[in-house]
Amino acid sequence: MNFDFSEEQTQLRDALGKLLDRSAGFDARKELIRAGQSHSPKLWRQLAELGALAVALPEDLGGTGGTAVDTMIVCEALGRRLVLEPYVASAVVSAGLLAHAGSAAQKAELLPKIAEGQHLCALAHGERAARYHLPHLTTSARRDGDSYVLHGDKHVVLGGDCAHTLIVSARTSGGAEDRQGHTLLLVDAAAPGLTRRAYRTQDNLGAADVELRAVRVPVSAVLGEVGAGLPVVEDAVGLGMAALCAEAVGAMAVMIELTADYVKTRKQFGVAIGQFQALQHRLADMLMRLEQARSMTYLAASTLASGGPSVGANAGGGEGGDAGGARQRVLSAAKAMVGQCGRFVGQGAIQLHGGIGMTEEAQVSHYFKRVTAIDLTFGDADHHVAKVSDALLR
Amino acid sequence: MDLSFGPEEQRFRAEVRAFIEEQLPQDLRDKVHGGRHLDREDYLRWHRILAARGWSAPNWPTAFGGPGWNAAQQHIFEEECAAADAPMLMPFGIRMVAPVIMAFGDAAQQARFLPRILSGEDWWCQGYSEPGSGSDLASLRMRAERRDDHYVVNGQKTWTTLAQHADWIFCLVRTAADRRPQDGISFLLVDMRTPGVEVRPIVTLDGEIEVNEVWFQDVVVPAENLVGQEHRGWTYAKYLLGHERTGNAGVGTCKRWLRQLRALAGAQRSGGRPLLEDARFRDRIAQLEIELMALEVTNLRVIAMELAKRQPGPEASMLKVLGTEIQQALTEAMMHALGPDALPWHHEALAAGYSGPSWEPDFALPISARYFNHRKASIYAGSNEIQRNIIAKMMLGL
Ligand SMILES: Cc1cc2nc3c(=O)[nH]c(=O)nc-3n(C[C@H](O)[C@H](O)[C@H](O)COP(=O)(O)OP(=O)(O)OC[C@H]3O[C@@H](n4cnc5c(N)ncnc54)[C@H](O)[C@@H]3O)c2cc1C
Numbered sequence: 001m002n003f004d005f006s007e008e009q010t011q012l013r014d015a016l017g018k019l020l021d022r023s024a025g026f027d028a029r030k031e032l033i034r035a036g037q038s039h040s041p042k043l044w045r046q047l048a049e050l051g052a053l054a055v056a057l058p059e060d061l062g063g064t065g066g067t068a069v070d071t072m073i074v075c076e077a078l079g080r081r082l083v084l085e086p087y088v089a090s091a092v093v094s095a096g097l098l099a100h101a102g103s104a105a106q107k108a109e110l111l112p113k114i115a116e117g118q119h120l121c122a123l124a125h126g127e128r129a130a131r132y133h134l135p136h137l138t139t140s141a142r143r144d145g146d147s148y149v150l151h152g153d154k155h156v157v158l159g160g161d162c163a164h165t166l167i168v169s170a171r172t173s174g175g176a177e178d179r180q181g182h183t184l185l186l187v188d189a190a191a192p193g194l195t196r197r198a199y200r201t202q203d204n205l206g207a208a209d210v211e212l213r214a215v216r217v218p219v220s221a222v223l224g225e226v227g228a229g230l231p232v233v234e235d236a237v238g239l240g241m242a243a244l245c246a247e248a249v250g251a252m253a254v255m256i257e258l259t260a261d262y263v264k265t266r267k268q269f270g271v272a273i274g275q276f277q278a279l280q281h282r283l284a285d286m287l288m289r290l291e292q293a294r295s296m297t298y299l300a301a302s303t304l305a306s307g308g309p310s311v312g313a314n315a316g317g318g319e320g321g322d323a324g325g326a327r328q329r330v331l332s333a334a335k336a337m338v339g340q341c342g343r344f345v346g347q348g349a350i351q352l353h354g355g356i357g358m359t360e361e362a363q364v365s366h367y368f369k370r371v372t373a374i375d376l377t378f379g380d381a382d383h384h385v386a387k388v389s390d391a392l393l394r
Numbered sequence: 395m396d397l398s399f400g401p402e403e404q405r406f407r408a409e410v411r412a413f414i415e416e417q418l419p420q421d422l423r424d425k426v427h428g429g430r431h432l433d434r435e436d437y438l439r440w441h442r443i444l445a446a447r448g449w450s451a452p453n454w455p456t457a458f459g460g461p462g463w464n465a466a467q468q469h470i471f472e473e474e475c476a477a478a479d480a481p482m483l484m485p486f487g488i489r490m491v492a493p494v495i496m497a498f499g500d501a502a503q504q505a506r507f508l509p510r511i512l513s514g515e516d517w518w519c520q521g522y523s524e525p526g527s528g529s530d531l532a533s534l535r536m537r538a539e540r541r542d543d544h545y546v547v548n549g550q551k552t553w554t555t556l557a558q559h560a561d562w563i564f565c566l567v568r569t570a571a572d573r574r575p576q577d578g579i580s581f582l583l584v585d586m587r588t589p590g591v592e593v594r595p596i597v598t599l600d601g602e603i604e605v606n607e608v609w610f611q612d613v614v615v616p617a618e619n620l621v622g623q624e625h626r627g628w629t630y631a632k633y634l635l636g637h638e639r640t641g642n643a644g645v646g647t648c649k650r651w652l653r654q655l656r657a658l659a660g661a662q663r664s665g666g667r668p669l670l671e672d673a674r675f676r677d678r679i680a681q682l683e684i685e686l687m688a689l690e691v692t693n694l695r696v697i698a699m700e701l702a703k704r705q706p707g708p709e710a711s712m713l714k715v716l717g718t719e720i721q722q723a724l725t726e727a728m729m730h731a732l733g734p735d736a737l738p739w740h741h742e743a744l745a746a747g748y749s750g751p752s753w754e755p756d757f758a759l760p761i762s763a764r765y766f767n768h769r770k771a772s773i774y775a776g777s778n779e780i781q782r783n784i785i786a787k788m789m790l791g792l
Pocket of ligand 1: 273279351354356519522527528530552553554556773777779780783
């Protein structure tokens with residue numbers, strides 16, 4: 001066992017840090033927001049050049065053959081700089097899903113383009129009545145000759161505002177809550193009958209609601225097996241959860257740095273407010289929460305990595321023989337921990353900044369909104385505590 | 395001991411409820427219920443309706459045109475207003491500056507300012523905090539120099555809530571620098587239209603403009619606008635802070651939010667079932683309900699003490715901490731009830747007069763912004779750390 005990064009990983013982290021410090025500072029982010037964008041094609045290209053868009057993709061498809069640990073390194077760096085890009089939506093969740101479930105032809109067509117930064121994808125799975133419950137699915141795909149015809153509404157599709165291709169889940173059989181009957185399909189975002197309503201999320205990322213009205217796709221658009229899409233979605237969301245944990249850890253670390261700096265310089269009652277023990281203890285608690293979150297983030301990444309590069313459900317080994325279940329449990333535990341710690345650290349950071357922390361101008365408020373949004377994505381802390389709790393019954 | 399309201403209080407409650415039912419305009423009610431943005435005129439409309447009934451200043455004695463309600467009546471009134479989704483009565487004139495003018499102002503000031511506060515003609519804002527003086531208010535630096543019959547004011551206030559709407563600002567200013575900081579502060583009333591006063595908006599993390607910087611450059615203020623004695627402003631401010639904090643438990647609003655939280659959990663689905671059927675989330679609502687029940691009684695105990703003519707002391711600090719923590723927990727639970735629906739940011743759709751495309755679900759629109767916005771509650775009106783310091787010192791002798 002060791003907690004060390006390899007030489008390549010350290011290099012990736014350093015190179016990425018340099019790039020982001022140069023090109024993705026807080027001002028650049030503000031500029032992007034002012035221009036109504038959630039994605040900078042220029043930065044995206046630079047990330048592609050570094051190989052950051054393909055860290056966990058196989059080498060023969062334009063990737064660098066890394067693991068979830070590499071994804072974690074990238075995401076922590078992105079989280080530290082509060083980068084707006086649809087990295088998790090496209091480069092982690094969608095690319096991971098394609099790499100796992102795509103046919104050779106689908107992979108060869110899409111993955112190199114994703115790795116090179118020319119193509120963005122988003123997973124359109126969530127629906128209004130699902131909340132965080134992944135089996136819930138009412139969007140339908142009806143077979144009609146050589147095509148499928150899609151009907152339904154997808155809600156809060158992260159990265160859906162700028163994706164070129166949507167990975168849409170739809171029912172080919174079963175009722176709304178059935179685990180069977182999910183089928184994944186690749187849908188061109190410009191397909192007739194598909195309407196996107198794009199918007200920003202609370203933390204200024206891009207998302208969209210997607211309306212599918214008689215959207216016709218060829219049978220070759222099916223991704224993976226017909227009716228067996230749910231485990232694929234679960235695994236892809238699992239990759240996203242681990243990645244978001246890393247982003248949150250990066251963001252939390254910065255909030256603590258900003259707050260520690262602030263209380264050292266802000267003076268009230270003739271002393272730096274960092275002299276007050278009430279604040280010292282709160283910051284000490286924040287630091288401990290960060291370290292707990294970081295530990296769980298490492299555990300999540302390493303669990304995914306040791307399960308092999310595939311995100312398949314039978315990667316072998318694990319408690320009680322059920323590796324998939326054990327992996328989901330670890331991922332849920334990590335997401336729960338990170339959600340809780342994010343709240344604690346974020347709320348504390350705002351509080352210790354006083355009025356300044358409440359302003360849009362203060363960086364810390366944007367970090368706070370990002371960790372809040374991360375908690376709300378792919379299941380919040382309560383949702384994942386419930387998952388770990390349910391696992392106790394098995 | 396009997397914790398129920400007597401027949402007289404129940405009659406009073408019925409009277410207030412009937413009045414609100416009849417007089418509160420539906421569009422205002424809808425705006426408050428839907429968490430929409432209220433503009434100046436929205437607040438004033440409700441204020442004027444209450445003023446016509448003699449109820450715009452629930453805390454004022456009859457001598458100054460108030461209803462002369464006791465603390466229990468005031469509590470009932472606030473609770474009924476909140477339950478009915480009435481716009482909040484702006485506290486700055488009615489609850490903050492008026493009690494100071496009543497207690498320390500001269501007859502001319504009382505005659506000049508109080509009726510206009512009552513009627514809603516003047517909108518007041520509170521000019522205490524400065525960039526360098528928040529928790530340590532006594533260190534404030536904005537100067538007022540006496541010259542003949544006027545003061546010349548220079549400096550800056552900040553975090554001034556709704557200064558953009560205000561006609562007047564009450565300020566703590568430094569009038570002497572050669573003594574203990576607390577002993578060189580005066581309480582000065584400044585017309586916002588005086589040359590040299592400039593309001594600069596501060597955008598908060600939820601995208602709102604609720605607070606401002608207020609800059610003063612060579613602002614000439616007639617000496618008659620000084621309240622009480624020169625250099626005695628700190629005493630008056632402390633008097634006011636006591637008044638400010640008593641109302642801070644916000645039990646009425648919390649009750650409304652608790653009902654809203656339950657409704658949200660009933661409306662939102664999780665895996666196709668109402669979220670309310672999820673025992674874990676229901677427990678969370680129940681926990682908040684329990685906390686709020688306790689706070690309501692604690693609040694009533696403090697009110698009872700007031701009724702018995704004992705001044706609210708450090709108990710006000712307790713209400714502030716407990717009340718704001720429940721407010722924050724409620725706004726957070728509402729956001730969590732929404733789940734992924736809490737993520738979209740449709741800020742423009744909250745504006746008055748918005749006529750763009752609608753977003754589903756409509757009730758989700760203000761919820762996350764409210765959570766972010768209410769992080770303020772543990773910061774303003776004396777931060778919760780400062781309140782705990784007060785509790786430790788005053789109630790525990792530490
Ligand atoms: C939304 C909003 C509206 C406001 N409206 C008004 C208004 O209308 N008029 C007005 O005058 N002011 C207003 N304020 C200002 C408010 O009163 C101040 O923000 C508050 O007093 C805290 O001051 P500060 O922001 O300078 O923080 P600081 O005093 O710098 O405090 C920073 C942190 O240090 C902590 N701290 C400070 N001293 C101690 C101590 N001795 N022990 C332990 N912890 C300590 C604080 O609790 C806080 O967590 C408003 C503030 C907000 C956020």
